[in-house]
Amino acid sequence: MTSESFGQVLKRYRVAAGLSQPQLARKVHADQSAMSRWENDRTTPGRETVERLDELLDAEGGLTSAAFPAPPAPLQPADQPVTCGDVEALRDTIAHLVALDGQHGGAELLPLASRTFRTASARLASGNYPASLEADFTATVAELGEVAGWLAFDAMQHDKARGLNLEALRLARLAGDVHMEMFLLGNMALLAQETGQAREALRTVELMERFPLSPRLRVMAALRRARAAADLGDERALILIQHAQSQVDESVTDTDPEWSWWVDRRELVMHEGSMWRAVGRLDKAVDRYAEALEAVPAAYRWSAYIGGSWLVAALVEARSWSEAETAANELATLAPEVSSRRATQRLREAATTAKDLRASSSLEGLLSALASS
Known part of the structure; x- marks a missing residue:
């Protein structure tokens, strides 16, 4: 049974229960x-x-295990020295968390990631490992801290995200992992920008720009700088992000750090939409959001849900009721599969705006349902 996919397990239990797909879907x-x-x-x-x-089909946890397999145990018992195998297992845990984040978002994964990071950090502090493993172990724990910090950010636990980011940054510097340090600084700039601390975001970007950046990482820094500058009312911000878009495709090289995969034109176009929305150009914001959403890979549902929530909010503000309802219905198909507190907050605000602007009752009801899902 362990070799079966979630879909195979679901079908087996559904058929055994004598239910058709529509019957189970309604339940x-x-x-x-x-x-x-x-x-x-x-x-x-x-x-x-x-x-x-699981409950409806009397699967006794079989479906949950198939959908959310437990990650490998990251470390041996605390009284045993950390080994190369432990570090590899920790990397597998990181990959597992990242894959699930792309599908489901951070809120449900944060407790596991935080607990694993604290355990690994304690083992690192204990010094119970060979000296030859110290740099690799430290860098791996730093990467785990970055993932936990990102999940906390998506779960809108901002104070927790700051703490995790700072601890991971300290470890990355100890390990001499410059690429991870830059990644964390980029995340910290985004956190500052989204929590209304644009000047802090700019200061963090300046720390990034002290490094010799590859073309792709220069694009990432430009993105973070443009978002913060836009929040400070700098009219050059849109020019900066559009220039970054023109460079992003040619910026990709084989020497880029693995985590920089997300720095692409789609990401920059999505952020440009938010910048147009911030200056009141809702028509341009809607166009940019829609363009970015069309380029989201099918497997990356979390990104489609986040971006879709931005599009819905802009359409509501523009009083484009029909288009907003269509976009909200598309989000409703993802809602059972994705969890993002950031998207939920944005949809909650959109529901309030729809009510204030006297949108149709069907749109208002749909947005309220999405905001409470």
Whole structure:
């Protein structure tokens, strides 16, 4: 049974229960197309939906185990020295968390990531490992801290994200991992920008720019600088991000750090949409959001959900009720599968705006349902 995919396990239990796809879909308040995608392993529902399916089908946790397999145990017992195998297992845990984040978002994963990071940090501090392993172990724990900090940011636990980022930054510097240090500084600039600390974001970008940056990392720094500058009312910010877009495709090289995969034109276009929205050009914001969403890979549902929430908010503000309802319905198909507190907050604000602007009751109800999911 362990070799079966989630979709195969779901179908087996559904058939054993004598239910059709539409019948089971109704029981979990989903549509048949979502059930079909789940059984064909095109998408995976969120944890709450999977647990509900477990209960309905008497699967005794089989579906939850298939959808959310436990990551490998990262370390041997505390009284045993850390080994190369432990560090490899920790890397597997990081990869597992990153893969799940791309599908489901950070809120549900944060407790596991934080606990694993604290455990690994304590083992690092104990010094119970060979000297030859110290740099590699330190760098790996720093990377785990970066992942935990990102998940805390997505879960809107900003103070926790700051603490995790700072601790991971300290470890990255101890390990001499310059690429991870730059990654963390970029995350910290984003956190500062999204929490209304644009000047702090700019200061953090300046720390990044002290490094010899590759072309792709210069594009990332330009993105962070443009967002912060826009919040400070600098009219040159849009020129800066559009220039970065013109360079991003040619900036990719084989020597880029692995984590820089997300620095692409789609990401920059999405952020440009937010900048147009901030200056009140909702028409341009909608166009940029829609363009970016069209380029989101099918497997990266979390990004589609985040970006879709931005598009819905802009359409509501523009009083484009029909288009907003269409976009909100598309988000509703992802809602059972993705969890993002940032998207939920944005949808909650959109629901309030829709009510204030006297949108249709169907749109207002749909947004309220999404904001409470």
